[in-house]
Amino acid sequence: MPEATKDGLRDARAPARTGAPGGGTGPAERGRPLLVYAVAAVSALGGLLFGYDTGIISGALLYLREDFRLSSREQEIVVGVILVGAMAGALLAGRLSQRYGRRRVVMAVAVVFGVGAVAAAMAPDTLTLVLARFVLGLAVGGASNMVPVYIAEMAPPEIRGRLMVLFQLMVAIGQLVSYLCGWALAGSGGWRMMFGLAVIPAVVLVVGMAMLPESPRWLVEHGHREAARAVLARLRRPGEDIDAELGDIAAVSRGEGRGGWRELRRPWVRPALVVAIGIAAFSQLTGINAIVYYAPTVLADAGFGDSVALLTGIGIGVMLVVAGVAGAVLVDRVGRRRTMLWFLPGSGLAMAVLALAFLGDAGSAVQRWTVVLSLFAYILFNGIGMQAVVWLIGPEILPLSVRGPATSLATLSVWGFDLLIAVTALTAINSIGRSGTFFLYALMNAACIVFVVRKVPETKGRSLEEIERALRSPGPVAAAAR
Template sequence: MPEVTTLTPKTPHTTTRQPALVYAVAAVSAVGGLLFGYDTGIISGALLYLRQDLDLSSRGQEIVVSVILVGAMVGALGSGRLAGRFGRRRVVMWVAAVFALGAVGAALAPGAEALVAARFVLGLAVGGASNMVPVYIAEVAPTAIRGRLMVLFQLMVAIGQLLAYLCGWLFAGSGGWRIMFGLAVIPAVVLAVGMLKLPESPRWLVDNKREGEAHTVLRRLRPQGADIAAEIAGIRDIATAAPPVHRRAMTQPWVRPALVVALGVAAFSQLTGINAIVYYAPTMLSDAGFGDSIALLTGIGIGVMLVVAGISGAIAVDAIGRRRTMLVFIPLSGLSMTVLGVAFLVGDSTAQHWVVIVSLFAYILFNGIGMQSVVWLIAPEILPLSVRGPATSLATLTVWGFDLLIAVTALSAINAIGRSGTFFVYAAMNVLCVVFVLLKVPETRNKSLEDIEKALRAPGPLRQNLR
């Protein structure tokens, strides 16, 4: 496909020194990922005491855990529309304010109903952050370092989850969950203040006929001597070629391959079981006889593995590619989950406890690298500009929809088919995910967003056009 092959070599080299503002944009906006990770992860440690303080049944615990995901689905849908109208940067600032409001509400909640309402508000912010921050980074970052900057979002999610586990251990005890929830106000303020000094997405500016502002922004975001006019011309060409967004825009035949990839990866990111472990690991281990202290410390280990996976994933997606990262590490994720299921079939012993903990850590590491490092990266990369806002919202909605499915069924599944049966189901989902990646997912490493869109529009299979 001539257009793609001639344009791709013109992307910036990784050896070019990038302006500090590029990294500042990624670092500040990725604080939204830290909030996302903290507010979804903090329930893991808090739940051990919430269920006592508020007298929650298993179903009540699932509701408190999962209501944030209902809010996230609403936030993901709404943020895409708002960002199309008001800009990516402004929506991220609004998200920070909603994070702070939800954190205060959860910390002061007088009962289960108020806590559920506050966690729904937090969900609105989580959905908005998970939808808009990756898009914002993707549209600002240079092609050569786009992968690692976008994976910074997932790394910050992992750091947020680690902080959540640490706070769950530090503030363990009746009533300590209020402090756990309230601490989220601090990064929310940091995000809001930091975004004040960051620029708007140049691609959004061009799409909204503000090319002069886009030129000024790109001068600050690109190395000295970069061909800003050519980059703006490329964005303009894509924006001009794109049809107006309407209800059926995402069903056009040339868009469909990208949508299948984005939605498929989004679904498997949850069906492979990661958040069943993140949300319920301390509860499952405590109920299995490990003791609350060991369960909470194991939770901290899970947080550490998430951070290690985030760092490793950031390196892997640019070093070996998005597709190959998935194909290398998802099979190992499925194997680890299978070992975890087998471990719960054998009798209780010290050796069995160690096998459970090691396989749990291995699963988190491999799934974190192979699946979680790609899920927030692939949709903003592969979806075309004309539908990027609503289509990324749909992909984010898919993440939260399947996350909700896992959250509201995990404990019930354990009660129905046991821990081993539940883990074997998740292991099977890892196998299906590998098949999906082999058949559908192309490699987008070192391809500009405009090159990827040209490959979508060209005749022939997307994977072949992007080679």
């Protein structure tokens, strides 16, 4: 294959413009300012809060349903309302970030996280808990929208992938911590402390973000070029051509102006929007959060016992962290698209085995081990092949002028389909059984593979401005994938 494709994105096997071949650690990473890693580490605490607040309901639900006498439908509402809030938060954060900046919005999100956590911990009844989880959803949606954008706009191209995947890794760590807290605080009333503990990382996030700079791309877009140069000087190694990067950002910003929702209808933007929304949808339709939210409940109802179900949940959390670490390495070494194509087949196969396991001899040792191991395999493969990429693709491929509203739309899609899964999973299990439900998710994994093959380009090692220029050039954006 030639070095460059028709639309300007080089083949994934070609070395990046800077950095070590294949995006690995090499001389290009030595001497990089610590601020680059501080930006990713501090802002990714939003991912930890996101993971904790979405994952804690898994353990809490076992006791909430007893304390508040919740039906299956009411359980789905308690789980799902945070996703309704996340949809609203994603839309609101995108609009606010265009006006006030990425950093300020992340700080506001941290405050909302803290308020929601306190309200959920003190909830005296179901209605108050539902409202508190809606507030938490606003913060979850804002974090999932803005943190990846903030990191993408600050990071050097050659390590952008792994820094952005740190967000997903922190989501996984947050989910693991939530499972551990669910196990440690098991018992009636322990769910209040489970919710309240989220205040601690929320405070750390507010303080940490107060010490970080604003995105240089947002500064250029709003006419603060000298401030943007000062930020880039702190983020790049000595000797790097800051003026060239600043010129690229300014040229893209001048060429398009400030975009809004109407700009999303432009033909040259549409291929990127299809990719971002498609990956967002499949990240949920492949079944990950049906497992994260309901695995302990499903296992307990299947006769595994509450303690075994909670311990299995901890194992799922461990797999999520392992997947996050592996994904952080692979997206820059082998590429985003290839990572998906390597691991999604294993995700679909593991889900199919899980479905078959529930057709087997209920209660036997073989059936129980098959269920647990296929759950762990599914989480590992889906976590690497899909969850490590979902928060990376959108901010990379969407143009600067519409990045706020477009990432809001992609994030809205994540939470919309997540909500669909949350409010239908138990109902589907009651209607078509565990096997039928998990077979359906296996089919969604297969459909996702087809979508990636046909639509998703490789963005490894390219600057955001290079990707945007490729979108504007003749030919489909997926030419890079071919």
